[in-house]
Amino acid sequence: MPKSTVITVTTTAAIAVPANIGDQTVNLHSSSGTLYIGGPDLTTANGYRLDNGDKLTILVGGSEALYAITSSGTATLYVLSQVN
DSSP: OOEEEEEEEOSSOEEEEOOOSSOEEEEEEEEESOEEEESTTOOTTTSEEEOTTOEEEEEEOTTOOEEEEOSSSOEEEEEEEEEO
């Protein structure tokens, strides 16, 4: 069953998609501000950049989490995930 969440992303890396026992298809939509996504070592220097309005669909492997961070202020990230 798909799970949808809205996350306020800040300058501290936080889990945007928690680890699951199976692979997950994840749809992301950055609706306000620029943010970065990546693994547990995420920084704004090594993350994948999502600008305001960007949408992305990715596969997150089983037992892996996806993190998000901003370089300043806050940003809103909409997440729709489905365990495969």
